[in-house]
Amino acid sequence: MTAREDTLRALESEVGVLIRRVRRVIGVRARAVHDELQPASYLILTSVERDGPVRASAISEQFDLDKGAVSRHVKHLISLGLLADEKDPADARATLLTVTDEARTRLADVVAHRQKGLSERLAEWSDEELASFVGELSRYNSALNATIDA
Numbered sequence: 001m002t003a004r005e006d007t008l009r010a011l012e013s014e015v016g017v018l019i020r021r022v023r024r025v026i027g028v029r030a031r032a033v034h035d036e037l038q039p040a041s042y043l044i045l046t047s048v049e050r051d052g053p054v055r056a057s058a059i060s061e062q063f064d065l066d067k068g069a070v071s072r073h074v075k076h077l078i079s080l081g082l083l084a085d086e087k088d089p090a091d092a093r094a095t096l097l098t099v100t101d102e103a104r105t106r107l108a109d110v111v112a113h114r115q116k117g118l119s120e121r122l123a124e125w126s127d128e129e130l131a132s133f134v135g136e137l138s139r140y141n142s143a144l145n146a147t148i149d150a
Contacts, residue, residue, distance in 0.1 A: 033106045034080050041073045045082055049107055053096035
């Protein structure tokens with residue numbers, strides 16, 4: 001095995017650890033927003049906050065989920081008071097989804113807690129190390145996107 005192959009195996013291993021941690025953290029963040037919020041619904045909620053107002057079909061495309069699954073998540077988020085639906089002014093047959101003020105407040109609290117935790121965990125990293133890591137991670141994600149989009 002070459003040194004590059006060893007390095008690629010190590011990369012796969014570290015990415016695997018990262019994925020497992022991210023899955024666990026998403027569950028923790030979801031419950032911080034609402035005790036009954038599931039991780040998948042949390043991801044949809046944060047997407048609507050970032051991109052909204054959006055149609056459910058856009059969520060379906062973004063997450064590669066069937067419309068029925070998205071509909072169930074959306075109904076649950078509405079029942080928790082975290083999403084609201086309204087008629088699309090451009091097409092009265094369509095509905096736009098937006099986050100509620102309550103959701104914005106709760107998500108802002110989660111973001112503040114997350115930023116504080118990141119700052120504490122990476123306190124020993126220099127600004128240059130942090131910027132370098134962000135740059136390389138962005139490059140890695142771009143390489144993955146190019147493969148997925150091909």
